[in-house]
Amino acid sequence: MIAYPKIYLEKATDITEKMLIENNIKGIILDVDNTLIYYNKTLLENVDVWCKVLQQKGIKFCIVSNSNKKDKVKMVANKLDVPYISFGMKPLKRGLNKAQKILGLKNEEIAVVGDQIFTDVIGANRNKMFSILVKPLETKDILITRIKRPLEEAIIHKYLKQRGEKENVHK
Numbered sequence: 586m587i588a589y590p591k592i593y594l595e596k597a598t599d600i601t602e603k604m605l606i607e608n609n610i611k612g613i614i615l616d617v618d619n620t621l622i623y624y625n626k627t628l629l630e631n632v633d634v635w636c637k638v639l640q641q642k643g644i645k646f647c648i649v650s651n652s653n654k655k656d657k658v659k660m661v662a663n664k665l666d667v668p669y670i671s672f673g674m675k676p677l678k679r680g681l682n683k684a685q686k687i688l689g690l691k692n693e694e695i696a697v698v699g700d701q702i703f704t705d706v707i708g709a710n711r712n713k714m715f716s717i718l719v720k721p722l723e724t725k726d727i728l729i730t731r732i733k734r735p736l737e738e739a740i741i742h743k744y745l746k747q748r749g750e751k752e753n754v755h756k
């Protein structure tokens with residue numbers, strides 16, 4: 586299912602080295618709004634430390650934000666010391682492809698991490714990248730995102746239900 590993430594987590598910093606190794610992931614593309622920063626632009630707690638630790642383990646990072654606010658995206662990228670692409674146009678392939686070239690990895694070695702199904706997850710899946718959905722840091726969204734949220738919730742509900750049933754089958 587193109588709208589389902591491979592992994593669904595509370596927040597980006599819950600991603601562990603073990604998770605990445607198990608799935609042969611060598612690079613991470615990060616979303617910004619509601620994934621790394623709150624609306625007042627404060628960073629997700631400990632995200633800089635998390636990023637540095639994984640970088641030291643050889644994991645490469647790149648930011649791809651759909652935001653056209655370049656200064657904001659740059660500020661986050663500088664704090665994490667990673668390259669960035671603003672106005673990334675996810676789920677279209679262009680921004681993600683640019684990031685793939687920066688990372689120098691195969692698509693299947695890259696995880697895309699974000700809080701939106703219709704941009705981050707579908708963008709990753711269409712591009713044969715590994716999709717990791719996280720819960721949005723805040724529920725306050727811009728209008729266009731707010732319209733999409735109930736549909737996302739319905740998809741997540743179905744996804745969790747299906748995953749639960751699958752797990753039961755294996756028991």
Ligand SMILES: [Mg+2]
Nearest residue numbers: 616618619700
């Ligand atoms: Mg976002």
